Structures are given as structure tokens and as C-alpha cells.
Amino acid sequence: MHTRRILLFTVLLLMTPALAMGSTARLEGLGVIPDFVDDYANIFAYPVSITRYPGVVFGELGAISTVQAWDEVNMKVVDVNVLWGRGFGATMGLGQDNAYGVFGITLRENSGFAPIPDTRSIYDFPWGTMGSQFDLIWGMNFGKASFGIRLDNSSSEFEEPKVEKDSPWSYYYLFPTDLEEVITNEVNSMGAALSVGLEVREADKIEATFEYRTLNFSADYIAGDWKLEDQGNPSYGFTGRGFFSVAENMTVVPLFSYNKYDYSAEIKSVVPDLEDSADQTLANLRAGLGLKVDVGSMFMVGLGFSQTKAKIEYSYAEAAPVASLVESFELTSTSLPFFFGCLETQVKDWLAVRFGARKNLVNEKLVVEEVGPTKFEYETKNGLIPDDIREDFGRVPVFQEPFVFSLGVGFKFGDLDIDATLNDAFPFTGMYWLSGDAMRPFGRISATYHY
Numbered sequence: 001m002h003t004r005r006i007l008l009f010t011v012l013l014l015m016t017p018a019l020a021m022g023s024t025a026r027l028e029g030l031g032v033i034p035d036f037v038d039d040y041a042n043i044f045a046y047p048v049s050i051t052r053y054p055g056v057v058f059g060e061l062g063a064i065s066t067v068q069a070w071d072e073v074n075m076k077v078v079d080v081n082v083l084w085g086r087g088f089g090a091t092m093g094l095g096q097d098n099a100y101g102v103f104g105i106t107l108r109e110n111s112g113f114a115p116i117p118d119t120r121s122i123y124d125f126p127w128g129t130m131g132s133q134f135d136l137i138w139g140m141n142f143g144k145a146s147f148g149i150r151l152d153n154s155s156s157e158f159e160e161p162k163v164e165k166d167s168p169w170s171y172y173y174l175f176p177t178d179l180e181e182v183i184t185n186e187v188n189s190m191g192a193a194l195s196v197g198l199e200v201r202e203a204d205k206i207e208a209t210f211e212y213r214t215l216n217f218s219a220d221y222i223a224g225d226w227k228l229e230d231q232g233n234p235s236y237g238f239t240g241r242g243f244f245s246v247a248e249n250m251t252v253v254p255l256f257s258y259n260k261y262d263y264s265a266e267i268k269s270v271v272p273d274l275e276d277s278a279d280q281t282l283a284n285l286r287a288g289l290g291l292k293v294d295v296g297s298m299f300m301v302g303l304g305f306s307q308t309k310a311k312i313e314y315s316y317a318e319a320a321p322v323a324s325l326v327e328s329f330e331l332t333s334t335s336l337p338f339f340f341g342c343l344e345t346q347v348k349d350w351l352a353v354r355f356g357a358r359k360n361l362v363n364e365k366l367v368v369e370e371v372g373p374t375k376f377e378y379e380t381k382n383g384l385i386p387d388d389i390r391e392d393f394g395r396v397p398v399f400q401e402p403f404v405f406s407l408g409v410g411f412k413f414g415d416l417d418i419d420a421t422l423n424d425a426f427p428f429t430g431m432y433w434l435s436g437d438a439m440r441p442f443g444r445i446s447a448t449y450h451y
Contacts, residue, residue, distance in 0.1 A: 023039075023040075023041055023058060023060075023417065023419040023446030023447070023448050024041050024060060024419075024444065024446050025408060025419035025420050025421050025444045025445055025446035026039070026041070026344075026354065026408065026410060026419040026446070027039065027041055028406060028408065028421045028443070028444055029354045029355070029356075029406055029407060029408015029409070029410075029419065029420070029421045029422070030300075030342040030344060030354050030355075030356045030406065030408070031340070031342055031355070031356030031357055031358055031404060031405065031406030032290075032300065032302075032340050032342050032356055032358065033255070033286075033288065033304075033340070033358075035239065035241050035255050035257070036241075036253050036255060036288070036290040036292075036300065036302060036340075037300075038243060040052075040053040040056050040058070040091070040448075043091070043104060043137055043148075044106075044135075044137070044150065045209060045239060046148070046195055046197075046207045046209050046239075046241070047137045047138075047139055047148030047149055047150040047193055047194075047195040047209065048139050048146050048147060048148035048195035048196055048197040048207055048209070049139070049148070049195075049197070049207060050091055050102045050104050050137050050138070050139040050148055051098070051101070051102050051139040051140065051141045051146050051148070051197075053091050053102070054091060054092065054093035054098050054102045055091065055092065055093065055450060055451045056090065056091045056448060056449070056450060056451075057089075057090045057091075057448070057449040057451065058088070058089050058090070058446065058447065058448045058449070059087070059088050059089075059446070059447040059448075060085060060086055060087040060088070060444075060445075060446055061086060061444075061445040061446065061447065062083050062085045062086040062109070062444070062445070063083070063085050063421075063443055063444035064083055064443065064444075085108075085109065085444070086108075086109040087106055087107055087108040087109055087132075088106070088107045089104065089105060089106035089107065089135075090104065090105060091103065091104040091137075092104075098141070100140075101138055101139055101140035101141075102138070102139050102140075103136075103137070103138050104136070104137040104138070105134075105135070105136055105137075106132075106135040106136075106137075107132075107135075108132035108135060108154075109132065132152070132153075132154045133153045133154060133155060134151070134152065134153055135150070135151075135152040135153075136150065136151050136152070137149070137150045139195075143199075144198065144199045145196070145197065145198055145199070146196070146197040146198075147194075147195070147196055147197075148194075148195040148196075148197070149192070149193065149194055149195070150191070150192070150193040150195070151190075151191070151192055151193075152190070152191045153188070153189070153190045153191075154188070154189050154190075155186070155187065155188040155189070186217065186218050186219075187216070187217040187218075188214075188215075188216045188217070189213060189214065189215055189216075190213065190214050190216075191211055191212070191213040191214075192211070192212050192213075193209050193210065193211040193212075194209070194210050195207065195208065195209040195210075196208055200242075200244070203243075203245050204242075204243060204244045204245055205242065205243050206240070206241075206242045207240065207241055207242070208238070208239070208240035208241075209237075209238070209239050209240070210236070210237070210238050211236060211237045211238075211239075211259075212234060212235075212236050213234070213235040213236065213237070213261070214232075214234065214235070215230060215235055215261065215262065215263060216230050216232075217229070217230050217263075217265070218230070226267050226268065226269035226270075226271070226274045227267070227268050227269070228265055228266070228267050228268075229265065229266060229268060230263070230264065230265055231262075231264040231265060231266055231277070231279075233262035233264050234262065235259075235260060235261040235262050236259070236260060237257070237258065237259035237260070238257065238258050238259075239255075239256070239257035239258075239259075240255070240256050240257070241253060241254065241255045241256075242254050249293060249294040249295070250291065250292070250293055250294070251291075251292040252289065252290070252291055252292075253289070253290035253291070253292060253300075253302070254288075254289050254290075255286070255287065255288045255289070255290070255304070256286070256287045257284070257285075257286045257287075258283075258284070258285050258286075259283065259284045260281060260282070260283040260284075261281065261282045261283075262280070262281050263280040263281070263282070264277070264278060264279045264280050264281070265277065265278050265280065266278075267317075272317060273317050273318050274317060275317040276314065276315065276316050276317055277314070277315045278312055278313065278314045278315070279311075279312070279313045279315075280311070280312045280313075281309075281310075281311050282308070282309070282310050282311075283308070283309050283311075284306070284307070284308045284309075284399075285305075285306070285307050286304065286305070286306045286307075287304055287305050287306075288302055288303065288304020288305070288306075288338070289302055289303065289304060290302030290340075296345075297343060297344060297345035297346065298342075298343070298344040298345075299342075299343050300340075300341065300342050300343075300356075301339075301340070301341045302339070302340050302341075303337045303338065303339050303340070304335075304337060304338055305334075305335065305336050305337055305338070306334070306335040306338055306360070306400060307332065307333070307334045307335070307336075308331075308332075308333045308334075308399040308400065309330070309331070309332045309333075310329070310330070310331045310399075311328075311329070311330045311331075312326070312328060312329040312330070313327075313328050314326060314327055314328065316371075321371050322371065323370070323371050323372045323374075324370050324371065324372065324374070325370060325371045326368060326369070326370055326371075327369045327370060327371055327373070328367070328368070328369045329367075329368050329369075329393070330365075330366070330367045330368075331364070331365070331366050331396060331399075332364065332365045332366075333362060333363075333364050333398075333399040333400050334362070334363045334364075335360040335361060335362050335363075335400050336361060336363065337361060338358060338359065338360040338361065338400075339358070339359045340356065340357065340358040340359070341356060341357060342354065342355065342356025342357075342406075343355060343356065349412065350411060350412045350413065351409070351410070351411060351412075352409065352410035352411075352412070353408075353409055353410075354406075354407075354408045354409070354410070355405075355406060355407045355408070356405075356406050357403070357404065357405045357406070358403070358404045359402070359403055360400045360401065360402055360403070360404075361382050361402075362380075362382065362383065362384060362400050362401075362402050363379075363380060363381055363382065364378075364379065364380045364383075364384060364385050365377075365378070365379045365380075366378045366379075366385055366389070366393070366396065368393055376393075382402075383402065384398060384402065405424055406421065406424075407421065407422040407423075407424050408420060408421045408422055409422060415449055415450045415451065416447065416448070416449050417447070417448040417449075417450075418445070418446075418447050419445070419446045419447075419448070420442045420443075420444065420445045420446075421442060421443040421444045422441065422442060422443070423441060423442070423443060
């Protein structure tokens with residue numbers, strides 16, 4: 001009989017899971033939640049906003065992340081630098097004066113869908129690194145009102161000769177007695193979003209998006225006596241924001257969003273005792289208020305509330321499941337409140353410098369119940385659950401860091417903008433070429449051309 005567990009999976013955090021005209025690198029350099037900034041990079045979250053950007057060509061040179069991999073030669077886990085998130089996209093007006101709307105297409109190396117942060121392990125299934133097949137956006141302006149839609153699809157399939165996974169964020173942690181047998185894994189994510197915008201008064205607007213998403217996945221044991229599949233439950237999300245001028249140089253930006261992703265899975269098998277299942281959900285609620293002040297530069301401050309809850313409920317087919325198997329897992333991560341601030345200033349006509357920070361007053365609660373019954377419960381106030389406990393339960397991801405600081409630069413060459421995020425230790429290294437320090441100066445680079 002096979003030992004098996006159905007557990008959640010992990011995805012790499014593509015920093016789009018999180019742009020003047022802007023770019024992804026510009027938003028990251030500001031260090032704020034992207035929704036608070038009116039920028040073309042937000043057309044994926046608010047497809048209706050594409051109507052304001054009918055002539056943009058953008059390239060994502062990607063970002064470098066460090067993941068852990070097994071070194072077969074030296075027989076140890078090592079850090080490996082991985083370049084990911086590259087892409088190319090363009091928007092274009094259709095007809096004279098955009099009479100038929102604005103169309104946008106993005107060619108991605110990887111999927112932009114990644115709601116769960118990276119656990120720094122390549123052993124977990126990388127939803128965020130799925131191969132992107134298409135990402136299309138269209139929007140139309142009808143005077144005071146506007147409308148937008150987005151369709152995207154990503155999928156990957158691969159075979160792996162050894163499946164030795166140990167994480168509650170790996171949805172297919174099902175291993176047969178013979179680890180040499182091959183498991184075929186397939187995953188697909190398709191999203192459809194409807195977005196509307198309303199101009200309340202001149203320069204004041206409201207935008208909202210509803211997204212419907214499917215998460216389909218499967219894992220096949222080559223012997224053919226079981227197959228893991230999703231339960232076909234839908235995932236959905238809503239996000240809304242507004243821009244309201246309260247003074248000549250001040251704009252208030254309210255934000256509200258709620259997303260719920262369903263990863264529920266079940267085993268189908270010719271052996272009844274193998275037909276386990278798990279109800280798995282991830283939900284996020286966020287509300288905030290930003291204040292943008294025009295001081296000759298772009299200055300913004302704000303605060304808000306955010307809560308993420310990951311929950312798993314297992315059902316085992318055996319009449320007497322093995323003790324120590326997880327029956328339920330629930331992680332609640334709450335920021336109450338979070339504060340943020342950022343500044344972007346034009347140092348020269350061709351050079352912009354930006355920096356920002358976000359402070360999350362994080363409270364976490366982790367409750368794990370095992371067959372037995374045995375219950376583990378951990379709770380923190382203004383801090384994270386320690387790493388050793390997170391490792392004990394399979395690399396539990398961090399959804400909200402207590403403090404995040406960002407630094408970025410932008411270069412302008414006519415109609416071409418180059419934006420980059422800086423390693424925050426970079427200014428202390430003699431600027432690389434002076435010190436010879438091997439540290440990477442840039443984390444992400446984006447290019448934008450306006451026509």
C-alpha cells in the first residue's frame with residue numbers, strides 16, 4: 001500500500017503572486033502595493049485601465065531569485081540563482097481615436113498567477129513558473145464609463161523520475177513505495193476578468209475588477225492504480241480602487257480586494273483505501289487608504305488592513321488512518337495595520353530615483369491537528385512564527401513580511417524608459433565596479449517605449 005498525503009502546493013512569487021507611465025520594476029522600486037499607483041503595469045489587475053495606455057511597448061528583462069537545489073556532486077543543498085519573469089507586451093489603439101477600443105497582448109516566459117509566496121525550494125510545484133500560453137486584454141471607453149476584459153491561460157506538464165517531496169504546500173505529495181517509478185504531473189490555470197471604470201468627475205475615477213479562475217491539476221502514478229486530480233472548484237476575486245482629488249495637490253486612493261483560491265484535490269483509484277481527499281483554500285482580504293501628495297515629486301503615504309488564511313481539511317479513506325497524519329492545517333496571517341510610504345523624484349531629466357517602505361504589524365496563528373488526536377497551536381503578536389517551526393510543518397510560507405524596503409532608479413532616453421530595482425545593500429559596496437563586490441546591483445529590469 002502506498003503512503004500518501006494530499007497537501008497544498010507552493011508557487012514562486014512573481015513580483016508583478018507583487019508602475020509616471022511606469023513598469024513592473026518601477027512599482028517594485030516604490031515598495032508599495034501596486035494598486036495604489038495609477039500605472040500601465042496595473043492593466044492586468046484592472047483591464048479597464050488599458051484605455052488610458054493606447055501606445056505602450058514594454059519588455060521585462062526579468063528578475064533574479066535564489067532557490068535551493070540539491071548538489072549531486074557535493075551531496076548538499078546549495079543556493080542557485082534563477083532568472084525568471086521575462087516577457088514582452090504591447091498595447092495599441094484600434095481605429096481612429098481608439099474608436100474600437102485598445103487591445104493589449106503579453107508574451108510571458110512564466111505565468112503571472114502566483115498567490116503563494118516562494119518557500120525557496122525547487123521541491124515544490126511552481127505554479128508561478130508555469131509556461132504562459134496567452135494573456136490578452138481589451139478595453140473600451142464610453143465617455144464617463146469604460147469596460148475591459150482579460151483572458152489568460154498557462155499550463156505545464158512534466159515527468160519526474162523521483163518524487164521525494166516534503167511540504168504541505170505541495171499538493172501532490174503522494175509517494176509510492178518505489179520512488180523510482182515515474183509520476184506525470186500536469187497543471188493548468190485559466191483566468192477571465194471583467195473590469196469596469198466610472199469617471200465620477202474630472203480626474204476622479206473608480207475602477208473594479210471581478211476575476212474567475214480555474215485551477216486544474218493532476219498527478220499520475222505510472223503503475224496506474226491511482227491518480228490525483230483537482231475537485232473542479234472555482235476560484236474568484238474582486239478588487240476595487242478609486243482616485244479622488246481632495247485638494248489641488250492631493251489625491252486620496254481607497255482600495256479593497258478579496259480573493260479566494262480553491263486547490264481542493266482527491267485521489268481516484270481502483271483501490272478504495274487510496275481514495276483520500278483534501279479541501280484546500282487560500283483567501284486574502286485587503287483594505288487600505290493612500291494619500292498622494294504632489295510636492296514636485298511623487299510622494300505617497302498610507303495605511304490599511306490585510307489578512308491571509310490558508311486552510312486544509314483532510315479526509316482519509318482508510319477506516320483507521322495512520323497516527324500523525326495531518327487532519328487539518330490552518331494558518332492565519334494578519335497585518336493590523338500596515339503602513340507604507342514612498343517617494344519618486346526626478347534628479348535629472350534622464351534620471352529618476354525612487355524608494356519606499358512598508359511596515360506590517362504582523363500577527364500569525366498556526367493550528368495543526370493530526371490523527372491521534374494531537375494538536376499543535378502557535379500564535380505570535382507583531383512578529384512571525386519562528387523558522388524552525390515553519391520547517392517542522394513543511395516550509396510554511398511567509399505571506400506578509402514585517403518590514404519591506406525598496407530602492408529603484410529610472411533612466412529616460414527619449415521615448416524609452418529603463419527602470420530597475422536596486423539591491424538595498426548596493427550603495428554600501430562601492431557601487432560594484434569600484435569595490436569588485438560580486439553582489440548583484442539590480443534585482444529586476446524593465447523597459448518601456450511610448451509611441
